[in-house]
Amino acid sequence: MKKESIGKWISVLHRQFQIYLNRELKDCDINSSEYIFLVNLYEKDGISQEQLSANLFINKAATARAISRLETLGYVQRTRDPLDGRAYLVTLTTKGIEMRDFIKTKLSYWTQTISTGLTTEEADDFIQKIKQMSMNALAETKGDE
Template sequence: MKEILREIGMISRCCATISDIEFKEINLSKGQYLYLVRIYENPGIIQDKVASLLKVDRSTAAKSIKKLVEHGLVKKEKDEHNKKELKLYCTEKGAELYPFLQREEEYSTEVITENITQDEIETTLKTLYKMRINIEKEWENMKKGIIRRY
């Protein structure tokens, strides 16, 4: 059983490294493309929601989003109903990158699923979804300060 997390980790690190190399020329590094994609797909999303979607802490999200704003890829706008909340939107420059990011995701998905049947893909996806739901409970508890007991 211990191999499951190791395999998932290796897949994740391979994909992250490939993306960091491919996106270096467009000034996206260390997973910033993930933020840009989520903001593009959810116009007006707030920073806390982006952090929750990506399963990162608030400060990590804040740093990445700040860099996207500095590079002119994302803009922040005050919510008209809640002046404390800033809604996030892709700029035109950020939106222009989305098709490229989508093509990379589709290509990587093709590579990762090569020689795997559609049934295997569907089963794997269902299993990964269940695994994510299971670990999200722990993640939420840890964020609340609940210590895990092994």
């Protein structure tokens, strides 16, 4: 019997999530590759671009592009780190903060949608398994891009 590909279904889920986010965030001019930086800043505002990259396992160039676009759109601002003149600190603007509830509502709805038919225990178990798979993948690639 042929074994199902886990990667295939993770890929399908990820692509559908991108489509959903792009549709829901279109009026805000934010896309699926940028929203995650806002979400991370909602957890800890005023961190460096380098720390954002590390937190999200996204390379520095992609982070710089996303932050630059979010800055152009008025959602974040970058300032030189007073402790390290080479680094930028990224902080949310009022406009960025005002997006928090909207984005969190969209993410919550998506989680509910994809969890339909699962018990709370099954969903929690799945989260633990997908975290373990992510750690395995990061160990294999060492976070390289």
